[in-house]
Amino acid sequence: MTVENPNKWNDFHYENFEAVASYKNQDLSNNSLAPFRVGHKNSFVLTPSFEGQRPVALSNDEVSNFRNSTAFDIVLKLYFKYWTKIGAVKINKELQMACYLKVPLSFGGKSAEKFESTKCDN
Template sequence: MYTFLLQSNSIPNEILSLHHMSMASLWCLLISVIVAFGVSFGFTVLILWLVFITHKIKFNVTDATLTQFNFTNNDTQLQYNLGIYFTIRNPNERVGIYYDTIEATAMYKDQNFDTRLLTPFYQTPKTTSLLRGRFEGQRAVVIGNNKVSELNSEKLAGVYSIDVKFRLSLRLKFGIYKIIRVRPKVECGFQVPLNFTGTSSFPWFQDAIGCHVDY
């Protein structure tokens, strides 16, 4: 009777041991798959990032209109109406770009006088997109003493030096995957004549003006 009991108890122990070994093997396999996937995904992201930063997006200002740019109240209030046209070039052959946020800030003599959000869009590889920004309104500005002479000279000439800075939030699309969020900054500087008719300032933009892109 005792022998029978010992033999009957030994079978479940063997099965339990095999079960533990199988579970351990499955866990090892699962961990190996996760690690391999993580390494592969990380390597893919790194390659995509290197490709993107070596083929930067290209910003160019192609035209601008300035129909109002009046200083009042001892040059502390600015009334303005500025329109800019610019292109964005995606030079990458396989990387699409989602422009989720396009924040444009217009500046004069280091003073921010307006900020606008432009419409988000998706840009396919190897394409150029034409966009337009409009800044209109009135804003209090403080021109530094070292910039007053430049302001007076530009008033006489009727041509103003404007800076527009962009803050972007992008997602890169590779195949069916949308990976990596990038937040580049773009700075554009140009001169534009005051023209009440709002017609193109073509002589000033006969050649597109390139902007500086910084990641």
């Protein structure tokens, strides 16, 4: 995951950054990330890791659709606080955003399709 700062003058300092992977409105796993700064006209790469097993309740139709799919829809929910300075004024904000991902599946030894990157805007 890459956080970009297109701003020409301000750095952004991110705190309390949490990423939650969700499927069918059911949270699967979450990951809290260490505070970081993104300088002006720069980017910062994050590598959240999601692991574990969590049962997800699916109807018979959903199970059938899932088995016939080549990808499944994951929502990556992001919650974070950031601050920046404009002159001598420090501005604090809290934001939430969601990124809609298509995650490729692999079955029976078949390799999954290539994962396509997704741009998320706030």
